[in-house]
Amino acid sequence: MTETRIDRRFKACAExxxxxLVTFIxxxxxxxxxxxxxxxxxxxxxxxxxxxxxxxxxPMAEGVPIQLATQRALAAxxxxxxTLNMVREFRKHDDDTPIILMGYYNPIYxxxxxxxxxxxxEAGVDGLIIxxxxxxxxxxxxxxxxxxxLNFIRLATPxxxxxxxxxxxxxxxxxxxxxxxxGITGSAxxxxxxxxxxxxxxxxxxxxxxxxxxxxKTADDAENVGKxxxxxxxxxxxxxxxxxxxxxxxxxxxxxxxxxxxxxTSLAEGTARAxxx
Amino acid sequence: MTTLANSMRSGPDDRGHFGIFGGRYVAxxxxxxxxxxxxxxxxxxxxxxxxxxxTSLNKHYTGRPxxxxxxxxxxxHLGGAKIYFKRDExxxxxxxxxxxxxxxxxxxxxMGKTRIIAETGAGQHGVATATVCARFGxxxxxxxxxxxxxxxxxxxxxxxxxxxxIAPVTAGAGTLKDAMNxxxxxxxxxxxxxxxxxxxxxxxxxxxxxxxxxxxxxxxxTREQMMEAEGRLPDVLVAAVGGGSNAIGLFHPFLDDExxxxxxxxxxxxxxxxQEHCASITAGKPGVLHGNRTYxxxxxxxxxxxxxxxxxxxxxxxxxxxxxxxxxxxxVDYVPIMDTEALEAFQLLTRIEGIIPALEPxxxxxxxxxxxxxxxxxxxxxxxLCGRGDKDVFAVGExxxxxx
Numbered sequence: 116m117t118e119t120r121i122d123r124r125f126k127a128c129a130e131x132x133x134x135x136l137v138t139f140i141x142x143x144x145x146x147x148x149x150x151x152x153x154x155x156x157x158x159x160x161x162x163x164x165x166x167x168x169x170x171x172x173x174p175m176a177e178g179v180p181i182q183l184a185t186q187r188a189l190a191a192x193x194x195x196x197x198t199l200n201m202v203r204e205f206r207k208h209d210d211d212t213p214i215i216l217m218g219y220y221n222p223i224y225x226x227x228x229x230x231x232x233x234x235x236x237e238a239g240v241d242g243l244i245i246x247x248x249x250x251x252x253x254x255x256x257x258x259x260x261x262x263x264x265l266n267f268i269r270l271a272t273p274x275x276x277x278x279x280x281x282x283x284x285x286x287x288x289x290x291x292x293x294x295x296x297x298g299i300t301g302s303a304x305x306x307x308x309x310x311x312x313x314x315x316x317x318x319x320x321x322x323x324x325x326x327x328x329x330x331x332k333t334a335d336d337a338e339n340v341g342k343x344x345x346x347x348x349x350x351x352x353x354x355x356x357x358x359x360x361x362x363x364x365x366x367x368x369x370x371x372x373x374x375x376x377x378x379x380t381s382l383a384e385g386t387a388r389a390x391x392x
Numbered sequence: 393m394t395t396l397a398n399s400m401r402s403g404p405d406d407r408g409h410f411g412i413f414g415g416r417y418v419a420x421x422x423x424x425x426x427x428x429x430x431x432x433x434x435x436x437x438x439x440x441x442x443x444x445x446x447t448s449l450n451k452h453y454t455g456r457p458x459x460x461x462x463x464x465x466x467x468x469h470l471g472g473a474k475i476y477f478k479r480d481e482x483x484x485x486x487x488x489x490x491x492x493x494x495x496x497x498x499x500x501x502x503m504g505k506t507r508i509i510a511e512t513g514a515g516q517h518g519v520a521t522a523t524v525c526a527r528f529g530x531x532x533x534x535x536x537x538x539x540x541x542x543x544x545x546x547x548x549x550x551x552x553x554x555x556x557x558i559a560p561v562t563a564g565a566g567t568l569k570d571a572m573n574x575x576x577x578x579x580x581x582x583x584x585x586x587x588x589x590x591x592x593x594x595x596x597x598x599x600x601x602x603x604x605x606x607x608x609x610x611x612x613x614t615r616e617q618m619m620e621a622e623g624r625l626p627d628v629l630v631a632a633v634g635g636g637s638n639a640i641g642l643f644h645p646f647l648d649d650e651x652x653x654x655x656x657x658x659x660x661x662x663x664x665x666x667q668e669h670c671a672s673i674t675a676g677k678p679g680v681l682h683g684n685r686t687y688x689x690x691x692x693x694x695x696x697x698x699x700x701x702x703x704x705x706x707x708x709x710x711x712x713x714x715x716x717x718x719x720x721x722x723x724v725d726y727v728p729i730m731d732t733e734a735l736e737a738f739q740l741l742t743r744i745e746g747i748i749p750a751l752e753p754x755x756x757x758x759x760x761x762x763x764x765x766x767x768x769x770x771x772x773x774x775x776x777l778c779g780r781g782d783k784d785v786f787a788v789g790e791x792x793x794x795x796x
Contacts, residue, residue, distance in 0.1 A: 172695040173569065173681060175576045176419045182563060194693045220417055221680045222694035247417045247680065251407065272421040274583055279424055297421055298581040 120213040120241045121266050121289040124163055125324040125345060134341035136161055136386045137326055138379055139217065139350030141168035141184040142201055143193025144357055149367040150188070151201050153357075153375050158212045160376035161383025166244065166350065169198050169218030176246045178301035184354035187365065195222055195231075199238040206239035215242040215268060215289075220256065228256045232263035242266035242289045250282045257286050266290075271317055273297050280320050290324040290346060291317055298329065301351030305330040307339040314344050334385030341389030349382055400647035400723055403714065408597020408684075410717035416596040418683045421580045426683075430598045432503045437605075442498065449494045450609060453527070454484045456491075458610075460617035460774070465744050473767035475760060476626070477777040478614050478642065481749065487779035488610060488638045489520035489591060495606035497524040500587035507582065508532045510589045511575040513540055513568035513634070514705030514752065515547025516779055517591030522556035532556040535575045538566035540704045547783050565698035568634075568708045572682050592635025593712035596683030600712050607641025614774055615645055622772060628653045628763065631776040632756040633726065634670065634706035636715045638778035647723060655763075656715060657756045659701035660728030670699040671728040672711045673719050686713045702731035702791075703751035705779070733758040738781065738788060750779030751788070 128135040138157055143150050157165055170188040174181060202214055216235060223231045223245065235243070243260050250257070250269065257267040266289030274297060275283055284291065293314060295305035305327075314325050326346025331337055337347045353375050360374040361367060403410040416426055436442040450456040459482065463475045480488040500508060508530050512518030518534040525532035534551055538560040541548055551558055564570035572595075579588045593603040618626055629646060631639035633656040646652045661669030669675065672687045679688040681696055689697040689709035699709040718724040734751055737758035742748045749757060753776065760775050767773070781788070789796045 172564070173573055175573050175682070176421075176580065178577075189695065219680075221688075221690070221696070224680050224685075225677070225690065225692070225694035246419050247683070249416060249418065249420060249423045251416055251423075270420045272419075274421050274424045276424065283420065294421065297583045299577045302581065 116261060116264065116288055119266055119289060120211065121164065121215070124211070124213050125290060128163055129345065132390050134344055134386050134389050135163040135326065135346040136337065136379070136383050137164045137166060137328070137346050137348040138162040138353060139166040139168060139348065140353055140357070140375065141170055141181065141188050142198040143170060143188035143191055144184040144354060145187045145361055145365065145367050145371065146191040147193065147197055149371055151204060152372050154201060154205055155208060156372055156376045157379060158209055160379040162212070162379050164213045164215065164346070166215045166217045166348070167198065167202065169195060169216055169222055171219040171222055174219065176299055178299040178351060180301045180351040180355045180358070183358060195226060199234055202238040202240055213241040214239065215244055216240050217244040218246070220245050220248045223256065229259050232260045232265055236263045236265055240265060242268050244268045244270070244292060246270070250285060253286050261286065261288065268292055270294050273313065277316070280317065284321050287323065290326050291321060292348065293317060293325055293327045293344070294329045295327050296329050300329055302330055310340060311343050334381050337382050337385030338388045341386045347386055353378060400721070401644060403717065404597060404601055410714045411720060412678070413685050413716040414597055414600060414713035415685050416683060417680045417685065418596045419580055421583065425583055426596050428503070432499060433598050433602055436499055436502055445498055446495050450491070454490050454494065455482065456609065457613040457617070458482050460614060460621060462621070463745055466741070467764070469744055470761060470764040472764040472769060473627070473771035473773045474769070475764055476618070476772065476774045478610060478774060480610060480638065480776060480778045481753070481780035485520045485523050486782060487516040487520065487750065488607060488641060489517045490523065491609055491641065492591065492603050492606045492637060493520040493524045493589060496589045496602065497528055497530070500589065501528065503587065505585060505587035506530060507586045508589050509535065509575050509578050509586055510591060511535045511568065511571040512591060513537070513571070513707055514703065514750070515540065515544040515551065515783060516705060516750070518556070519547050519550050519554070521589050521591070522551040522554035525556065526554045533559055533578065535559045535561055535571040535578070537568060537571045538562045540567055543787055544704055544783060546786065567698060567704070569696065569698065576682070591637065593637045593640045593714060594635045594682060594684060594686065594710060600684065600714055603637050604640045604644055604714060607637050608644045610638065610641035610776060611643060611645035614642060618774065625649055625652055626772040626774040627651070628655065628771070628773045630655045630657060630756045630760050630763070630773060632657050632706065632752045632778065633711060633715060634659065634708050634752065635710070636712035638776050640712060640714055642776045643724060654724045655759065656724055656726045657759045658726055658728045659703060659706035659755060660730040661700045661702070663730060664728060667697045668700040669728065670701045670706050670708060672709060673715065673726040674728050676709070678716065681710055684713045686710050686716045687719070702734060703755065705750070705752040706755065727759055729755040729758045735788065735791060737761055747777070748781035748785065749777055750781045751784045752779055753777050
């Protein structure tokens with residue numbers, strides 16, 4: 116594959132001597148208009164890469180915060196068309212910040228994977244993270260995505276041992292997403308020492324950047340994990356900030372966008388400190 | 393019985409597919425566990441001691457073989473084909489679910505697992521799981537939709553008596569699909585010690601194969617008992633299909649017998665026009681959920697519907713992948729039965745044969761009621777009476793307006 120926005124962004128962060136901050140929101144949460152505003156405001160707040168969740172009715176790997184975000188988005192009428200449109204609109208103002216669509220296979224499968232990867236590429240998407248399609252099924256989505264010019268980013272987990280790691284890494288590009296705990300998103304805090312050992316183990320198998328997610332909640336977490344990870348992924352606390360900013364009827368308020376951007380700015384201070392001490 | 397060169401009974405392939413259906417669509421954290429399970433099951437199948445232990449427990453603990461009963465009065469009443477019931481409702485715990493649970497808990501122990509989790513809809517699988525956990529002394533957590541906890545109170549209490557912890561699930565509509573999501577979330581968190589004891593012939597490979605193999609005792613016994621009773625195989629098999637474990641258990645040993653017509657009965661709920669039903673095969677389309685590709689009730693954007701059925705055990709928007717394949721190959725026909733028809737069949741069987749069926753097989757029975765009168769008297773129907781109705785009497789009483 117030729118160099119992608121994701122490759123360029125990780126390289127740029129490395130040159131600046133810091134880990135990349137990867138931020139997640141669910142597309143359409145709490146409504147399409149507010150979600151689009153948050154998306155547009157994320158890079159200036161300090162997000163280096165953006166993961167945009169494609170809402171799915173049955174998010175099996177998500178903890179309560181992202182489950183609720185998904186439900187808010189679906190209740191507000193979010194669809195795959197609208198999610199792809201959000202990316203198209205974002206690209207009118209930002210040609211550098213990578214966007215990775217994250218979600219589950221079924222909404223892509225019913226659309227037809229070959230059609231979907233072309234639409235996503237055309238909309239300005241850079242990569243895909245699809246939770247429930249393992250390397251054993253690479254022919255269905257991963258290979259078509261690569262051929263369309265999208266990075267297909269795989270999750271490696273504490274259960275991915277050295278024997279299995281080569282299979283997981285084989286068709287991975289862009290970066291490797293290390294899941295810091297066995298569990299669901301937004302679960303208990305990870306152990307930074309164990310995570311560092313795991314990141315180093317993965318780096319022994321690949322030259323790709325390794326980003327770490329699941330359980331990173333504060334700027335201090337981002338700083339600690341970012342000492343040897345190439346990227347730090349934050350999601351559940353951001354969608355929880357959205358939830359906490361809503362009014363009694365669950366509608367967005369004037370605080371909703373800034374609730375997310377303020378938190379991103381604080382997390383970015385954590386990643387900026389990571390290599391300084 | 394020999395396996396034919398072009399057998400319908402040879403699936404799944406080594407990637408867990410039945411045609412395009414099945415497979416292993418799970419998060420990476422679970423992949424090594426699923427691969428371990430696949431290997432452990434292969435080893436167990438090759439070990440005669442594993443089969444011997446299941447056979448012994450089936451006989452002495454469950455009470456197998458279950459009788460094949462000629463329903464004489466119902467046959468007379470309907471005035472057509474002879475109707476036999478495979479009486480798996482007489483099993484210990486009251487349904488076919490125990491067949492699967494015994495085999496899987498032996499497998500879990502072979503793998504050194506020390507904690508069992510399960511999902512349940514009607515509570516029959518939860519009760520069977522809690523039972524085998526009590527029998528073998530393992531802790532058990534059962535995920536059950538909050539809606540189902542409410543409408544299946546007798547089974548909730550049974551599980552608690554058996555020592556299981558009940559985890560009510562409030563996400564979504566609080567039914568079987570949501571319970572399965574939550575069980576998967578538990579498994580992905582507790583990877584070292586926990587065995588996920590799936591109750592139906594669905595989920596990622598190798599579960600559909602394991603559950604089918606363990607339930608196939610139903611069909612194997614039926615063949616032998618039918619040969620003894622009538623000296624020939626039946627003309628028609630009928631079974632209710634939610635996830636489809638009792639049905640695949642009855643059907644699988646007969647798939648290569650071309651003369652045997654096979655019918656799966658789906659929950660038609662309030663009718664197939666809206667979303668108030670669970671007829672995944674009749675009204676759904678292929679998709680990927682809970683680890684496998686299969687027919688699913690979903691919208692054009694791939695969002696899964698909650699579904700509805702009077703029977704909590706059929707209240708699932710998908711179906712086991714082998715059924716999806718059997719539908720597409722044309723080997724098995726799938727038909728819907730509405731809530732009201734199932735409720736009528738429930739009452740009919742109770743009064744005419746003195747058997748209170750669960751609402752799940754009442755769906756199969758409602759189809760038998762339609763089918764039998766259209767067939768000659770020398771034809772034979774076997775229906776899987778896969779569960780007893782004790783758990784449903786309060787809910788049915790309310791629906792019929794009794795003051796309980």
